[in-house]
Amino acid sequence: xxxxxxxxxxxxxxxxxxxxxxxxxxxxxLSLDVAAGEFLTLLGPSxxxxxxxxxxxxxxxxxxxxxIKVGGEEIIATPPHRRNIGMVFQNYALxxxxxxxxxxAFPLKQRRVSAAETAERVERALDLVQLKGLGERxxxxxxxxxxxxxxxxxxxxFEPRIVLMDEPLSALDKSLREHMQIELRNLHxxxxxxxxxxxxxxxxxxxxxxxIAVMNAGRxxxxxxxxxxxxxxxxxxxxxxxxxxxxxPVECRNGSVWYEDRxxxxxxxxxxxxxxLMVVRPEKLRLVADAESAGTINVIPATVGDVIYQGDSFVCxxxxxxxxxxxxxxxxxxxxxxxxxxxxxxxxxxxxxDDVVLxxxx
Amino acid sequence: MSTQSASLYGAGSFxxxxxxxxxxxxxxxxxxxxxxxxxxxxxxxxxVIIVPIGWLFWLSLFDESGALSAANYARFFQQAxxxxxxxxxxxxxxxxxxxxxxxxxxxxxxxxxxxxRAASICLIFVILPFWTSVLVRTYAxxxxxxxxxxxxxWLIDLGVISQPLPLANNLAGVVIxxxxxxxxxxxxxxxxxxxxxxxxxxxAGMNLGASPAATFRQIFFPLSLPGLASGVVIVFVLCLGFxxxxxxxxxxxxxxxxxxxxxxxxxxxxxxxxxxxxxxxLGVTLALLGLFQWLxxxxxxxxxxxx
Numbered sequence: 001x002x003x004x005x006x007x008x009x010x011x012x013x014x015x016x017x018x019x020x021x022x023x024x025x026x027x028x029x030l031s032l033d034v035a036a037g038e039f040l041t042l043l044g045p046s047x048x049x050x051x052x053x054x055x056x057x058x059x060x061x062x063x064x065x066x067x068i069k070v071g072g073e074e075i076i077a078t079p080p081h082r083r084n085i086g087m088v089f090q091n092y093a094l095x096x097x098x099x100x101x102x103x104x105a106f107p108l109k110q111r112r113v114s115a116a117e118t119a120e121r122v123e124r125a126l127d128l129v130q131l132k133g134l135g136e137r138x139x140x141x142x143x144x145x146x147x148x149x150x151x152x153x154x155x156x157x158f159e160p161r162i163v164l165m166d167e168p169l170s171a172l173d174k175s176l177r178e179h180m181q182i183e184l185r186n187l188h189x190x191x192x193x194x195x196x197x198x199x200x201x202x203x204x205x206x207x208x209x210x211x212i213a214v215m216n217a218g219r220x221x222x223x224x225x226x227x228x229x230x231x232x233x234x235x236x237x238x239x240x241x242x243x244x245x246x247x248x249p250v251e252c253r254n255g256s257v258w259y260e261d262r263x264x265x266x267x268x269x270x271x272x273x274x275x276x277l278m279v280v281r282p283e284k285l286r287l288v289a290d291a292e293s294a295g296t297i298n299v300i301p302a303t304v305g306d307v308i309y310q311g312d313s314f315v316c317x318x319x320x321x322x323x324x325x326x327x328x329x330x331x332x333x334x335x336x337x338x339x340x341x342x343x344x345x346x347x348x349x350x351x352x353x354d355d356v357v358l359x360x361x362x
Numbered sequence: 363m364s365t366q367s368a369s370l371y372g373a374g375s376f377x378x379x380x381x382x383x384x385x386x387x388x389x390x391x392x393x394x395x396x397x398x399x400x401x402x403x404x405x406x407x408x409x410v411i412i413v414p415i416g417w418l419f420w421l422s423l424f425d426e427s428g429a430l431s432a433a434n435y436a437r438f439f440q441q442a443x444x445x446x447x448x449x450x451x452x453x454x455x456x457x458x459x460x461x462x463x464x465x466x467x468x469x470x471x472x473x474x475x476x477x478x479r480a481a482s483i484c485l486i487f488v489i490l491p492f493w494t495s496v497l498v499r500t501y502a503x504x505x506x507x508x509x510x511x512x513x514x515x516w517l518i519d520l521g522v523i524s525q526p527l528p529l530a531n532n533l534a535g536v537v538i539x540x541x542x543x544x545x546x547x548x549x550x551x552x553x554x555x556x557x558x559x560x561x562x563x564x565x566a567g568m569n570l571g572a573s574p575a576a577t578f579r580q581i582f583f584p585l586s587l588p589g590l591a592s593g594v595v596i597v598f599v600l601c602l603g604f605x606x607x608x609x610x611x612x613x614x615x616x617x618x619x620x621x622x623x624x625x626x627x628x629x630x631x632x633x634x635x636x637x638x639x640x641x642x643x644l645g646v647t648l649a650l651l652g653l654f655q656w657l658x659x660x661x662x663x664x665x666x667x668x669x
Contacts, residue, residue: 081574
């Protein structure tokens with residue numbers, strides 16, 4: 001059946017992938033399991049190895065070592081044209097000498113699908129990406145968003161076991177990108193194909209993914225559901241790469257955590273000893289009246305540096321007693337607006353015990 | 363506020379005249395200034411292209427006695443030797459272009475696939491012949507290909523043949539010599555266009571299930587056609603007017619258009635007839651270029667792509 005749900009989706013097992021380019025390691029002993037039908041995003045800065053990993057999955061780059069199993073079958077040495085993996089390229093890579101129909105029909109032609117069935121399947125794929133009736137258009141007559149959809153239709157029309165996407169939305173403008181994010185996610189839910197998506201845009205990753213693998217310098221730093229990744233980053237890199245973060249140095253002694261001379265209340269288990277960083281998201285900080293910690297609130301004194309009004313919210317830059325700058329963000333509710341802090345004013349910053357997250361100081 | 367803006371901009375009633383004269387005078391001054399800047403170029407084009415071509419055309423309209431006549435053009439249809447020359451010219455151009463495509467396409471393909479540094483070294487070998495005189499290269503071929511030349515003596519010594527092959531002073535010699543000279547004119551534009559083919563398109567082809575050979579046939583080759591077409595046109599057009607190599611390698615047996623012109627003007631001093639030959643060659647060349655343009659245009663509108 002064409003473009004059916006879930007049953008064609010297969011899990012991917014990646015283990016021990018090593019890749020060196022002329023002595024420089026770009027992927028180091030990388031292992032990763034993608035569940036059948038999962039939307040997994042490889043997120044990382046440029047040079048983190050995410051695109052190389054995708055190229056190895058597609059078969060365009062040969063790894064130095066490792067294994068890739070799709071539904072239990074080893075494909076690490078299979079040539080790209082026998083992998084049956086769909087891919088959406090960053091610049092779409094549509095064939096400029098073919099019209100939309102022939103672009104989408106290309107994978108079916110390679111598979112010797114009959115003309116009648118090809119026409120039917122291309123039509124349905126066009127319908128799926130909302131390009132009905134544009135089959136005869138030349139590629140250069142399409143807008144960026146339409147090319148994107150053609151590339152997508154071409155990548156799924158042959159019902160591949162896996163779909164790979166290499167920053168497919170990076171060439172689109174912001175509003176179209178946000179629209180396509182939702183559309184891609186809905187399409188994934190409808191078709192249920194196992195998807196590996198590469199991006200350097202953390203917001204895009206959070207919006208679309210079932211799970212995100214944060215990559216840095218050829219390794220996976222952390223792999224988790226977006227909300228877990230955001231709420232409990234395990235390393236300083238992850239905390240810094242996903243969302244905005246304040247890093248406040250704290251010290252662990254005798255099973256409790258200290259900021260200067262204040263003992264922090266926290267719900268997670270404190271590490272035994274050593275210097276750590278407390279990760280606090282700007283929206284988790286708030287202005288409190290009391291100078292002393294009470295209940296589940298930790299209080300840190302600070303001085304307001306600057307307050308920036310942004311319409312729906314405001315950002316307040318404050319300086320801690322040790323000279324460290326922190327950022328606080330809150331919505332402009334009328335009660336908050338009435339008591340906006342002024343530059344130079346001493347304030348008390350409150351952090352709930354639930355929001356105290358520690359990462360190793362490196 | 364809204365009523366005020368409606369009265370200002372509404373219903374097309376607003377036609378400003380503020381500074382209109384100054385602005386239009388300024389625009390005129392600017393156009394004249396640009397024309398003055400262009401004039402040296404225009405003058406050059408006029409004196410070295412327009413005037414000589416006009417003169418050539420004018421000359422072709424007079425017969426030997428100096429009277430206005432169409433005799434110079436009528437001769438093309440009356441004298442068989444003219445028609446033979448015309449056919450020979452196209453035959454040579456056709457063979458040379460064909461040989462250049464067969465040799466040049468693989469060469470350009472190899473260059474386009476090599477790593478950057480290796481490609482630039484190999485490119486030097488493509489361009490190197492450009493730095494050697496055509497005359498020297500043609501004589502070199504004569505030495506290599508003649509009856510007792512290198513090729514024939516080697517083949518006879520090896521016992522491959524008993525009689526020397528007729529490689530020089532005939533059509534084969536002309537085609538071999540001209541192919542050597544024309545090859546870079548095909549390889550360079552073809553290589554340039556192959557370099558612009560997006561490698562992701564080829565990767566996409568393989569990703570979608572096409573074997574490397576199928577990817578080449580269905581994606582790389584069609585995308586290299588515009589470059590091939592421009593190379594073919596350059597070579598073909600250059601061949602039509604080629605003189606030195608056919609004159610030396612043909613041994614007087616292969617008479618091409620340009621040689622005919624030389625004969626008419628220097629041997630018979632019939633400038634009118636020579637000019638007419640020139641005009642016809644120019645006309646044919648322009649027609650070919652027009653055909654090429656039309657084909658490219660047709661390709662752009664997708665005629666070639668509906669396969």
